[in-house]
Amino acid sequence: MSKDNLSCDVLIVGGGPAGLSVASRLAQSHSCIVVHQDTEIGKPVRTSGGTWLRDMTALGIPAHLYQVIDQLDFFSDTQEARFTVNDDKMAVMDVTGVYQYLASELSPQNSQMLLGTKFLSCEKHFDGTYTSQIRSREGERQSIQSKMIVDASGWHCAVLSSLELGQKPDRVGVGIEFEFPIANFAPNRAVLFVGSTALTGYGWIFPTADRKLRLGIGVINPDTDLSPRTVMNAFVKDGHAARYGITIPENYDVNSGIIPSAPYDPKLVFGNIVRTGDAANFATPTVGEGIRIAIEFGRKLGAEISAHLAGDTRALERYEKAARKTFERDYRFGFMMNKRIAGYTPERWDKSVKRLSRLSEFEMTALVRSRFGIRTILRTVWLSLLAKF
Template sequence: MREIDCDILVVGGGPAGLSAAYGAARALGSRGRVILVHRDRRFGFPVRTSGGSWAFHLKQLGIPDHLWHTLTGARFASPNEVAHTVLRPEDPAVSLDVTETYEYLAELARQSGATVLAGMRFVGCEAVGGFDVEQLGFDAWPEGGFVSDVRAVEGDEVLRVRSRLIVDASGSARAVSVPLGLQKRAVRYGVGAEFEVENLSEDQRLCLLLVGSKYCPAGYGWALPTKSGTVRVGVGVLQPDVKVRPGPLLDELMVSGWLERLGIRCGKVIERHVGVLPSERPNERCVFGPVVCVGDTAMQALPLIGEGIRYCIEAGREAGKACAAAALLVRDDRSEDASVEATKRLRGYERWWHATHGRAFDLTWRMNVRIARFTDDEWDRVTRVMQGLSPESVAKGLRGQVGALDLMRFALTRPGMAVEFGRSLLGV
């Protein structure tokens, strides 16, 4: 067994964990050490996400554009209606190359000085120093930090990692916060199945979003073309809202002929992907003393369509920076004052999250709950409304960025549609 000391242990190498490791190592520089452990042997493989995102935000985050494919058109199909949107070139939706993007994020973390270990699973941790884990929820810090067990997925290597802080970025596993009793396991999940197939479509930049019982009950289907000449066709369902599994629905969709009618021609299957995403009310808390949650562990994927990657990168970096500041405060000072001050720094990350994204997440959570019960008629009604919306409004709606002014403008310019839309969302 190898023993290693560090300031911050990051558990999970998805976009949230890799970005937290990057943010923390960059802020600490030579003053401290960050270790990330990731269960899979590679970053971003196997693929468990579809990679849809928005260029404007990725650019703000400095993600290079060779990692994505720009989409120019979107078709939104309900059982009896189709809305076509031309995506604005200045604000396009994109599909990321998931594996390349996560590898890029891992490289950023390494270059900033983090030790990044793939194929290593966090098994559990102990708080050291007469510390009662129950108190963690109230921001108590263990005097001696944490000692974590990490095991190689292949082979016998075992690491004991001593750290002052732990970042739980293990996605839906919540591998740190659930065993410590800080969070519960989610009960409601979006469960997705996806085929990556050759894209034989005429328009290689057209994506689809499919709703209603014809395509997918209590969830949605999608087709997302990639830069490598493939298209990811998937179906996601909300469990336990419905008892169906996405795999058989996807098989049906592939042979139904709907995709071709909507402009997507599929060739041979290249890969099969599956993934799960917690789908519950956004978290109030993501900081529990020296345990900081980020990404899916902290419900940081937008509830409307489960879009999380860019939020996870952004939140990961913020969480990493806050952890670095906190780690420096408690490094040589075990006093209560230092712990209180460090907690304040970490809480800054939590406040930043709520101030920056709280509103959009609350709004889209309420929409999620409502649309999960939509009938086919209601989906048709929404699709008819979408036929009349500008590309800008569609993009804003999908991102939960609709403000009071947008709603007023919509109501004034299209009163009939506004009433129809309001009735759909309110269920009257």
């Protein structure tokens, strides 16, 4: 791959967990270029890193890159539901560390990473190949020839938009996070809060492995036209932090990000263009958890692209089918729930958190993970009926 005339088998747009995971699982015989608009992998942080211990272990993420959580507390304005988690423990990732670990899995033999470089547009040729235009931060433009393109650009959907195969979501979760030293907060405890302090969305308090706390608030636009910054400022000004046992220091780091909040669409493959991660709406509709899914399905896609390039005509279809099987039913139900709870009043949230306190650990984690097996659905309906009396 020369710098003047870039070409590769697979162009991957986006160096987040999805794009890096695709690149890491391509066979050595297939070359790839990852184009990433940020100048460093995993920085700035645009996510809060909440996940599950079981998934981190299954994905082989080194244990020093996450903090294990076994106490999960939910709060609404007047209610609380506290869980000690034994079976399915949560974890909070060191986001930058995990993304850099994923980048370290790329092979220098067949992959090249262009940091600080933005994908601008692309054009398809009669022979089915593509020419993409990219631009460095210094304004230098180049083109890349490729056989395939993976859209792993997150909510930007940069490739699909450029080819008019799709567009950016019109409903998004927008979040802001303050990060500061943990002080006296228990390092094994996470908090989720809902109600008047985070209407249309929710707030979180996550401890990290490097003894920091992440206090975040996310809201859904356009369900509300408030920005998360406005909601967070009100949270801080009104002194709500004290209820959760935290004091916000004068100085803190600020992270912010955007995630699609749109229904799952099973179409992932458009000829030799494939989407994955947030560009394919893979994050859970209940709490917008997408990193472990971006890694798992990114790796699957990398392996299937290798098979496709080696002549297996069913490979990309297999990727699409695997995603459909995993997400379609759960996410349909989860998205209905997402739309409904985004309109909850604080009083309605009080009732819901009261109901949540009656769930078992298994049922609570199923809800948070957007896993709607028949047992969870029946139990949720039953508790809704009980709440009416």
